[in-house]
Amino acid sequence: MALSKYKFTGEVLGGPTELYSILRKETIYLDDRITDEQAEYLFNRKSPYVELAKPETAKNTLPADTAK
Amino acid sequence: MACVSVAAISRICGPNPGGIKTKMYVARVVDILTLPAATNKVVATDIVMKSGKAMVAWDIELDSGNITVETEGSVSNPSLKAGAVFKVARNSPGIDAAIDGAIGQELLILIPENSGNVRILGQLDKGAFLGYKGATGLKSADFAGKDLTVTWEGLFESPNYYTGVVPITAAP
Numbered sequence: 001m002a003l004s005k006y007k008f009t010g011e012v013l014g015g016p017t018e019l020y021s022i023l024r025k026e027t028i029y030l031d032d033r034i035t036d037e038q039a040e041y042l043f044n045r046k047s048p049y050v051e052l053a054k055p056e057t058a059k060n061t062l063p064a065d066t067a068k
Numbered sequence: 069m070a071c072v073s074v075a076a077i078s079r080i081c082g083p084n085p086g087g088i089k090t091k092m093y094v095a096r097v098v099d100i101l102t103l104p105a106a107t108n109k110v111v112a113t114d115i116v117m118k119s120g121k122a123m124v125a126w127d128i129e130l131d132s133g134n135i136t137v138e139t140e141g142s143v144s145n146p147s148l149k150a151g152a153v154f155k156v157a158r159n160s161p162g163i164d165a166a167i168d169g170a171i172g173q174e175l176l177i178l179i180p181e182n183s184g185n186v187r188i189l190g191q192l193d194k195g196a197f198l199g200y201k202g203a204t205g206l207k208s209a210d211f212a213g214k215d216l217t218v219t220w221e222g223l224f225e226s227p228n229y230y231t232g233v234v235p236i237t238a239a240p
Contacts, residue, residue, distance in 0.1 A: 015101070016122050016235035019114070020093075022178075022186050023231060047114045047233065048102075 006039035088133035114232035129155035196220035
């Protein structure tokens, strides 16, 4: 099942397609086998292998009265 | 009331197992793109390999490994040296070729301890080095394989700890 919230960046970095988490004692595959929970684990640890799929777009900070 | 009552006590320190686990991870430092800096001696961000590169896993003989750290030089102006010893069982063309290929290379080695910590031996600008002595043993009950040593000297601090993930296969 494809991820919706996250995407993996291994290809961009030229990095590996499999990671082994010693702490979790499991292999994490940077492909369709990765689970949302594994992706969240990597993301929360600021891993370079996973990023948000849809980063929040910058909101318009202009005051309403300057909008034309 | 239950017939057996085992009330919990608060643990202060808990078990402290020695030794290292039966698998470690090895890479040439030239194959590593980034080794994040440590914060309070812990590297918590993942190591990233260069394109097409990965760390390799080596199986270690059970209860054969030991990581050491000690001061060297004068007592008023010391440096540190770290190292490790461990055994890899069996002599075979594949095992011998893999270990021969690591000799003389600057290496970064991740060694999981039985305590649950993972130690990093080697830096990108100063790798650890591997040495070994192989033997068949004299008798059938003797150990047949390699006694390996890791040497990493001239250090400012003891080996850091790693909590990241290990990149174990290369990108296609």
